Amino acid sequence: MTHTDQSWLNSFSKGNWINLAITLLLVVLGVIFAGDFPQFNGHYGWWSVAPPLVAIGLAFWTREVISSLFVGIALGGVISGKLNVVQEFLIPSIGTESFALILLVYLWSLGGLIGIWTRTGGAEKFAHWASERMVRGRKSAKFFTWMMGLVFHQGGTISTVLTGATVRPIADKHKVSHEELSYMVDSTASPAATVIPFNVWPLYIAGLVVGTIPLFETAQDGVAFFIQALPFNFYGIFALLITLLFAWELLPWIPGKKMREAISRARTEGSLDRADAQPMASSELTEVDVPEDYNSGLVDFFGPIGTLLGVAIIPYGYTAYVMGNTEDPTLLIAEAFVLAVLTGMFVALAKGMDLQTVMDGFVDGCKGVTIGAIILALAVSLKEVAEAVGTAEYVVDLVGDTIAPAALPAILMGLCMLIAFSAGTSWGTYAVVFPVAMPLAWAVLPDEFFITLCFGAVVGGSVFGDQCSPISDTTILSSLATGCDLMDHVYTQIPLALTAAGLGGLLYTLLVILVV
Secondary structure: OOHHHHHHHHHOOHHHHHHHHHHHHHHHHHHHHOOOOOOEOOEOHHHHHHHHHHHHHHHHHHOOHHHHHHHHHHHHHHHHOOOOHHHHHHHHHHOOHHHHHHHHHHHHHHHHHHHHHHHHOHHHHHHHHHHHHOOOOHHHHHHHHHHHHHHOOOOHHHHHHHHHHHHHHHHHHOOOOHHHHHHHHHHOOHHHHHHOOOOOHHHHHHHHHOOOOOOOOOHHHHHHHHHHOHHHOHHHHHHHHHHHHHHOOOOOOOOOHHHHHHHHHHHHOOOOOOOOOOEOOOHHHOOOOOOOOOOOOOHHHHHHHHHHHHHHHHHHHHHHHHOOOOOOOHHHHHHHHHHHHHHHHHHHHHOOOOHHHHHHHHHHHHHHOHHHHHHHHHHHHHHHHHHHHOHHHHHHHHHHOOOOHHHHHHHHHHHHHHHHHHHOOHHHHHHHHHHHHHHHHHHHOOOHHHHHHHHHHHHHHHHHHHHHOOOOHHHHHHHHHHOOEHHHHHHHHHHHHHHHHHHHHHHHHHHHHHOO
16 A cells, blocks of 8 residues: 555544445445335334434534534435435435525625635724724623624524624634634524514514414414514523623633633633634635735725625615515525625725735635535435434424423423424424424413413524534534534533523423413
């Protein structure tokens, strides 16, 4: 064997070997058992939870996400009898309009914009400006991150991208570890969107619950109930409060050894990542290469960001609430991201940068998000697998007959946490659970306050699972936007998120016992 061959073998990690061996085993099992798994009521029994749980378990064990996701997809193909996973799952998933939107907007536009900033120095200039006026150190840098998460609260993906791209230069300057930063970006994305209702979330959920019980006769009833239930979305509220205390370093104790180690490492060594971490953002997104004759200014940063806000966020709220348009305004957001990139290019060209340098920055930025694009493609494919094998349906059937009335809100919350964590989606979990949970809660106790608690539990529990799952787009994009190792982000944020979820579940139970 040549030296080159030996180096290749050494670079093939333990996780790769484990997942390769499992994949080969699944191929053999698929040939033998494909199509023989019994199906019950839209699912395959406990086999229905195997694909997402195996993928997530391998990702935690091997710390190798890409091959772990593929193993989960392959297992789903064996269970469902669809062995041609490329044709059955991969191509249909990545060929959808929603994935094209994520790829174009949240990956290429994000990467391209950051790449342009590496040539114009716009983000670095903003970091210096903000440091002088708003940020004085680690605590205020983290608080600034928390505030930006609330400002960009429109939803999971857009929030993580906008917040991460805005605050990372400032946080890096003040030695905030990427684990801390990715947690704060992720924890102020979907949780904030469910607590601050000026977005499309109330409209989406209202469409799912309308007609399920007498309280929801129209979509307007559902929206009004969403607003009414806001104080009882305990996970969303506790997640934001704990993140705020975390930012100001006021938590008496930080759950999770790995997060405590990350904070200590950043403080004592100035290292933003673990020594052998594999950050989602490549060097193309982090190395600044401003031409010597280019004069960086705040317009290089505020031009693109202002375009994003002006074209997306303001019309978003106006069309949804002032005009009463219930259609998803995603197209405005997509246009805003593309226009932001074009604005960054135009500003650079107008200030004298040559076109080749601008395009080099854009292309380098797009290269920098390649890993994120691959992981997202596999993640959305695994979601399709979960639907094909009936993961959510099985979990709902499993616990449906064992629910005690006094514990129903907490159990619904835990159920949603499990489904969303396994499937990597809060909205998908809403679509499965709400039509079942609301009639179930009404049958157990037809009381409006009790329904409010159950409603809030479903909203919050689904957000927890989406936020913490390594196959969720918000988790992946939080890591990408902040330059964090994906599994480092997952490991460090789960204890903090579980604390918020535990407090929420306890409060639900106490309220049912004491009030209802």
